[in-house]
Amino acid sequence: MPKKGNVYINENWCKGCEICATFCPKKILGLRGDGKMEVMDPENCIACNQCVLRCPDYAIKVEVIDNNE
Amino acid sequence: MELEKYFRIEKLPHIWCPGCGHGSVMMSIVKGIDKAGWDPTKVVVVSGIGCSSRAPGYMNFNTLHTVHGRPIAFATGIKLANPELKVIVITGDGDGAAIGGNHLIHACRRNIGINVVLFNNQIYGMTSGQYSPMTPQGSMATTSPYGNIEPPFDLCELTRSAGANFVARGTVYHLPKLDNYMEKAFAREGFSYVEAISQCPTYYGRRNKLRSPLEMLEWQKKNAVDIKKAQDMDPEELKGKIVTGIFAEKDEEEYTSKYDQLISSVQGGKK
Numbered sequence: 001m002p003k004k005g006n007v008y009i010n011e012n013w014c015k016g017c018e019i020c021a022t023f024c025p026k027k028i029l030g031l032r033g034d035g036k037m038e039v040m041d042p043e044n045c046i047a048c049n050q051c052v053l054r055c056p057d058y059a060i061k062v063e064v065i066d067n068n069e
Numbered sequence: 070m071e072l073e074k075y076f077r078i079e080k081l082p083h084i085w086c087p088g089c090g091h092g093s094v095m096m097s098i099v100k101g102i103d104k105a106g107w108d109p110t111k112v113v114v115v116s117g118i119g120c121s122s123r124a125p126g127y128m129n130f131n132t133l134h135t136v137h138g139r140p141i142a143f144a145t146g147i148k149l150a151n152p153e154l155k156v157i158v159i160t161g162d163g164d165g166a167a168i169g170g171n172h173l174i175h176a177c178r179r180n181i182g183i184n185v186v187l188f189n190n191q192i193y194g195m196t197s198g199q200y201s202p203m204t205p206q207g208s209m210a211t212t213s214p215y216g217n218i219e220p221p222f223d224l225c226e227l228t229r230s231a232g233a234n235f236v237a238r239g240t241v242y243h244l245p246k247l248d249n250y251m252e253k254a255f256a257r258e259g260f261s262y263v264e265a266i267s268q269c270p271t272y273y274g275r276r277n278k279l280r281s282p283l284e285m286l287e288w289q290k291k292n293a294v295d296i297k298k299a300q301d302m303d304p305e306e307l308k309g310k311i312v313t314g315i316f317a318e319k320d321e322e323e324y325t326s327k328y329d330q331l332i333s334s335v336q337g338g339k340k
Contacts (some may be wrong), residue, residue: 014083017088017282037172056092057082058072 001067005047007039013059020051020060075099075109075176080127085120086194090241090267094188095124097265098157101251102130112155113147115140115314117169120195120269121161121188138275141176144183152325155255162203163193170202173224175263180259181324187224187247187250187262190269193286198272199231205230205309209276233258236316240266242289243313250315260324264292288321296307301305 006037007028021037023046028041035054037046037059052068072078076099085091112130118137124134130156134249135143140158148156165173176183192210193199200210202222208217229236235257248266248275252297254261256289268274268285280286291310296314299307 001077015082015087019088019282019286022283022286054093056085056088056090056096058076058096058239059082 004065004067005043005045006063006065008050008061008063009037009039010052010061011036013057014055015055015057015059019056021056023050025050029039038068039047070100070103075129076189077129081197082283083127084123086269086271088285089120089194089272089325090265090270090282091121091124091287093241093244094121094247094267095159097247098124098159098186098259099128100248101255102155102157104252107155107255111153112153113144113159114148114157114159115144117135117161119161119164119193120190121159121267122164122312123266124159124188128171138164139172141169141172141183141185145172145176145179145181147334148183149183149328150327151175152182152329156183158183158328160185162187162188162191162201163190164302166202166224170222174227174231177233177260178230178323179324180232180234182259182260184254185263186254187264188267189264190223190267190273191212192273193267194212198276200285204273205308208273210273211276223312224262225312225316228260228262231337232260232321233262233317234321234323235261235263236311237262238264238266238311238316240289240293240311240313241268242286243252243293246313251256253315253318257320258326260321266313300319 016035026044030040032038051060115133115141116125144158145158152261190202199212200217207216225238235254237250254263270282274285293313294310299312
């Protein structure tokens with residue numbers, strides 16, 4: 001089974017710079033009208049953690065979903 | 070790694086602009102400290118003035134926000150008074166290369182055990198975009214509206230020649246490599262200098278046709294040349310490029326240890 005993840009965005013810290021969206025290999029993140037990032041396609045997260053590594057504001061967390069459950 | 074362990078969470082989000090690379094460099098330093106396994110109560114982070122120098126305010130160590138260009142002078146005092154402390158200096162291209170340049174070269178010459186991390190965003194961001202000694206030639210800035218005619222300072226070559234034990238340059242685009250340089254710098258005795266090319270979309274990017282943080286990161290990706298590859302390139306090809314990699318790795322004796330030996334020899338081994 002491929003890895004899956006849940007992405008959490010801390011809206012108080014996100015500044016909407018879109019760096020996370022650019023580095024996301026599955027392109028599941030997008031900019032919302034209010035200037036914050038949002039997870040548009042949560043099903044397709046592969047828990048690669050690129051967004052966590054790249055966010056200069058430490059506003060993203062990814063929780064790996066345990067496939068064995 | 071738990072953010073709460075190394076950051077003053079109540080101070081976040083940080084003051085830096087959307088897309089600024091400084092947050093990434095600050096995290097790289099913290100990861101380096103974590104890898105080094107240092108006791109946070111024995112770490113002192115010292116900064117000068119500028120965008121970069123706001124970093125220690127968010128970092129949960131012993132921190133000192135000092136005067137413009139002088140963090141290395143303060144850090145030298147801290148290290149000499151208490152050599153067991155791990156002293157990190159956070160500075161920028163204005164703070165470290167312009168007003169503080171002289172402190173930098175003499176700290177390298179002494180090879181004192183201070184880890185300098187220079188956030189190079191190639192502009193004076195805090196004061197709204199004047200060109201710095203590290204602004205690329207031809208760049209637009211508020212003080213160079215027709216393009217900067219000065220060549221930028223290569224501080225990696227300077228610190229290597231001045232005697233630093235460890236010298237490296239990385240970029241925010243090549244973040245895992247930057248993490249690696251921090252780790253190596255912190256593991257080595259003596260003076261270390263790590264330069265991180267960071268992006269300033271607000272004051273550098275907007276004036277230089279790099280309007281978004283993403284375009285600035287692309288610029289880093291396109292212009293970075295590994296030091297090994299750079300050795301086979303002529304100066305004309307290297308114009309405008311960012312040479313990245315490790316410039317120096319030496320094991321010269323550290324200053325405070327020499328100083329301690331001198332004290333004990335002058336006192337005849339008696340304290």
